[in-house]
Every structure is written in C-alpha cells, then in structure tokens.
Amino acid sequence: NAGVTQTPKFQVLKTGQSMTLQCAQDMNHNSMYWYRQDPGMGLRLIYYSASEGTTDKGEVPNGYNVSRLNKREFSLRLESAAPSQTSVYFCASSNQLGDTQYFGPGTRLTVL
Amino acid sequence: ELKVEQNPLFLSMQEGKNYTIYCNYSTTSDRLYWYRQDPGKSLESLFVLLSNGAVKQEGRLMASLDTKARLSTLHITAAVHDLSATYFCAPPVGNQFYFGTGTSLTVIP
Numbered sequence: 001n002a003g004v005t006q007t008p009k010f011q012v013l014k015t016g017q018s019m020t021l022q023c024a025q026d027m028n029h030n031s032m033y034w035y036r037q038d039p040g041m042g043l044r045l046i047y048y049s050a051s052e053g054t055t056d057k058g059e060v061p062n063g064y065n066v067s068r069l070n071k072r073e074f075s076l077r078l079e080s081a082a083p084s085q086t087s088v089y090f091c092a093s094s095n096q097l098g099d100t101q102y103f104g105p106g107t108r109l110t111v112l
Numbered sequence: 113e114l115k116v117e118q119n120p121l122f123l124s125m126q127e128g129k130n131y132t133i134y135c136n137y138s139t140t141s142d143r144l145y146w147y148r149q150d151p152g153k154s155l156e157s158l159f160v161l162l163s164n165g166a167v168k169q170e171g172r173l174m175a176s177l178d179t180k181a182r183l184s185t186l187h188i189t190a191a192v193h194d195l196s197a198t199y200f201c202a203p204p205v206g207n208q209f210y211f212g213t214g215t216s217l218t219v220i221p
Contacts, residue, residue, distance in 0.1 A: 033209075042116070042200060042211040043155075050207065058208055090154065098204045100145065103154040 002026055004104035006091050012110045013081045021076040021107050023091030031094045032074035033058075033101065034066060036087040043090065049074055050097050081111045114139045114205050118212040126220050128190050133215045135184040135201035144177050144184045145202045149214070155200065191219045 007022045030051045035043040045058030049068040063085060065077045078085060088108050092101040115138040125131050146158040159168040161177035161184060168175050172195065174187045184201055198214045
C-alpha cells in the first residue's frame with residue numbers, strides 16, 4: 001500500500017517549456033488535490049477533483065491545467081512554465097471533500 | 113478571502129518546556145485540521161477537530177477548537193527533540209482547505 005505517489009521528485013525546466021506532474025493514489029479515495037508550497041506562504045490549493053470526472057479551480061489556478069484520468073490518477077500540467085511557478089508541488093487525496101487529506105512526497109520544480 | 117494566521121511563525125524552545133501555538137482564521141468553518149511537516153518531507157495529519165469545543169490529545173500534543181472565536185490551539189507539553197517540525201492548521205471552507213503559514217518549531221536539548 002503505497003498511499004499517494006508523485007512523479008517526478010525533481011524537475012528543472014526552462015521558461016516556456018511544458019511538463020506534466022503525475023499523481024496516483026491506491027486508497028480508493030474519491031477526492032484529489034494539487035497544492036503548491038512556497039517559503040513563508042504555507043500551502044495553496046491549485047485545483048481539486050471532488051470525484052472522478054470533475055475538476056474545480058482552487059485559490060491559484062492560473063498557468064495550470066489538470067486531468068482526473070480515472071479514480072486513481074490526477075495530473076497537473078504546466079503548459080508554458082514561468083519562473084514564478086518554481087515551487088514544491090504536493091498532491092493529496094481524501095475519501096470525500098473536507099475529509100483528512102493524505103499527501104504525496106512532493107515534486108520540487110525549478111523554472112529557470 | 114479566508115485568512116489563516118498562525119502565531120508564532122518560529123518557535124525555539126528547550127526540551128521539557130510547555131508552549132502553545134495559535135491558529136486564527138477569518139471565516140466560519142465547522143472543523144479544523146492540524147498537520148505536521150518534517151524538513152524536506154511531506155505533510156502528515158495530526159488531528160481533526162470536528163466541532164466547537166473539541167479537544168484531541170496525542171502524546172505530548174493537545175489540540176482544541178473554538179469555532180465561535182475562530183481559534184484553534186496546539187499545546188505542547190514537556191517538549192522533546194522529536195517534536196521539531198513545522199505545524200500547519202487548516203480550516204476547510206466550502207470545498208477547499210486553507211492552510212496557515214505554518215509554525216516552525218525547534219526543540220533544543
């Protein structure tokens with residue numbers, strides 16, 4: 001039982017490049033989330049998915065897109081990376097919206 | 113916009129001492145979560161407080177919630193080095209969680 005897994009763990013991009021962050025959970029949770037963590041700012045919600053087939057914007061969605069591929073997988077895409085997107089990205093899942101969230105190990109992204 | 117403020121932001125305390133971390137939030141929420149994050153690691157759930165007046169204890173940590181005052185506290189009793197970490201409070205509002213900026217705790221031997 002791996003919980004929440006994320007790939008890659010580290011990534012360096014040049015400005016304008018695109019990439020997709022992958023997240024998968026094996027806890028049969030309905031809801032999944034993407035956060036970014038910046039120094040001194042806690043975690044901020046980018047997008048969330050209440051259940052398979054639905055996605056909604058969070059607090060800071062600009063510059064990102066998401067796909068809830070199936071119940072297990074929720075990906076985050078940066079179409080044209082910018083230095084302001086340098087951050088640590090966490091994926092999380094919960095049984096339902098508002099329940100305890102279980103976090104993945106994070107992806108440390110640097111955009112040059 | 114919901115604001116979640118934690119005090120203090122940084123806390124350095126000696127082993128064996130007691131201290132309280134405060135979490136104030138600006139919009140009504142009927143529950144609140146506390147998470148712990150070790151340096152370079154992910155977040156781990158500590159407590160969920162589900163109603164006004166709720167109190168939860170785990171080892172040397174005790175959390176409480178006052179929804180009317182929009183205040184939660186995390187009390188540390190007789191601190192030990194293993195408690196060194198960053199602690200976040202997170203009240204959900206609607207379908208979203210809002211995390212505080214975190215309290216970085218260092219326990220000095």
